[in-house]
Amino acid sequence: MGRIIITGLTLAAIWLLLSGYFDHPLLLVLGAASVILSVFLSHRAGMLDQEGVPGGVFPGIVPYMGWLTFEIGKANIEVARQALAITPTLSPKMFTVPIPPKSTVGQVIFANSITLTPGTVSVSLNEDHILVHALTEELADIAAIADMGARVAKTEGP
Amino acid sequence: MVDLLRDILSWACFIGGGIFVVIGCIGLVRFPDFYTRLHPAGITDTAGAELIMLGMILQADSWLIVAKLGFIAVFLLLTSPVATHALAHAAWLSGLHPLTGKELNYGEGYEENNPEETS
Numbered sequence: 038m039g040r041i042i043i044t045g046l047t048l049a050a051i052w053l054l055l056s057g058y059f060d061h062p063l064l065l066v067l068g069a070a071s072v073i074l075s076v077f078l079s080h081r082a083g084m085l086d087q088e089g090v091p092g093g094v095f096p097g098i099v100p101y102m103g104w105l106t107f108e109i110g111k112a113n114i115e116v117a118r119q120a121l122a123i124t125p126t127l128s129p130k131m132f133t134v135p136i137p138p139k140s141t142v143g144q145v146i147f148a149n150s151i152t153l154t155p156g157t158v159s160v161s162l163n164e165d166h167i168l169v170h171a172l173t174e175e176l177a178d179i180a181a182i183a184d185m186g187a188r189v190a191k192t193e194g195p
Numbered sequence: 196m197v198d199l200l201r202d203i204l205s206w207a208c209f210i211g212g213g214i215f216v217v218i219g220c221i222g223l224v225r226f227p228d229f230y231t232r233l234h235p236a237g238i239t240d241t242a243g244a245e246l247i248m249l250g251m252i253l254q255a256d257s258w259l260i261v262a263k264l265g266f267i268a269v270f271l272l273l274t275s276p277v278a279t280h281a282l283a284h285a286a287w288l289s290g291l292h293p294l295t296g297k298e299l300n301y302g303e304g305y306e307e308n309n310p311e312e313t314s
Contacts, residue, residue, distance in 0.1 A: 054262040113242040117215065120222030120235050128297045129231055152276035152283075155237035158230070160283045170283065170293055172234045 040090045041076060048072045091142040097192030098146075104188065109154055116155040116172060128174045133166040137186040143193035147186050157182070205253035212246030219243055229286055230293040233279055240275035244268075 049072050058064045079085055087093070119125045134151075138144050148159040148167055156176035161168040171177035215238055222235025248268040255261045292301050 051266075054259065055266075057259040109241050113215065113238050116222065116234050116238055117218045117242075120218050120225060120238070125225065126297075127226070127231060127299065129228075129293055129295050129299070131293060131295060148280065149273070149276040152279050153237070153241060153272065155234055155241060158233050158237070158283050159280055160230075160287045168287070170230045170233075172231055174297075 040085045040092065041080060043092050044079065044085060044090055045072055045076045048075055088141050091140075093140075094142060094146070094192055101188055101192045105150055105153070105185075108185070112154045112156045112176065115176060119172065127172060130171050130174060130177045131160070131168060132171070132177055132179060133168050134179055134182045134186065136162075136165055136167055137183070137190040138193050139190070140193050143189050146193075147189045150185055150189065151182060201253050205250040208246045208250030208253065212243050212250060215239070215246060216243035227299055228294045229291060230283065233283055237279065240271070240279070244271050244275075 049069070052068045052072060053059065056064070056068065058068075076085075079089070119127065136144055136147060138147050144162070148162060151157050151159045151167065151169055156172045158170045159167050160170050169177075169182065219235045219237075219239030222238065223232050226232045226235065245268055248264055248271070252261050252264045252268075255264060294301060
């Protein structure tokens, strides 16, 4: 029931923000009807579960996004330096890192964060390890990636 | 005064984002193999796209437009790594081996899988 209410409120907020009609009764009623229809259909399709509505990540994900932005900035400069160097000193490497987050959503956030950071790309996943390709030896920092995983595990809720 | 400051900041974002997109393209052309070429594409996806979005947000004249541009920025951040991972995973599953190490050698097992490409 909680997930239904959260989905409805989120959809209503998105509808209001994207349309911008705050004082037009007919359009507001039609918007409410479309929100109710969407929630009903996604409930019927069985999408309102822990994976479809990951509300649990929400308080913790905001500071994590801020931290990730900072990390992405640092890695961007390193990769840009390699791209512009007269002779790029690449030393690509494949390595595996463990996946600390337990939930599916946490694992997706972790793998996406690795890929989003320039210099590391998640290539393949199995139950407890991610195979990562890194551009240079310095960017293949297993301790830093494990730290990122621990932060994701901390943000994920029940 | 505020408008001038806003123009300066948003132009800095546009120029910075544009420079990052160009750097991403240069890296895409210069790097040696498929997997290393994915990394400069990541620069274009993150710093390039997000700085240009930030510049547009600074130029927006109402909060509704800020909200819409914010949605676009967040969805870009959520979807671009999925596309990169799909490419990398498809290449890995089809048996493409990455160049590794400082000498950029193909890893172990490359000869058995690609007999026609080595001599």
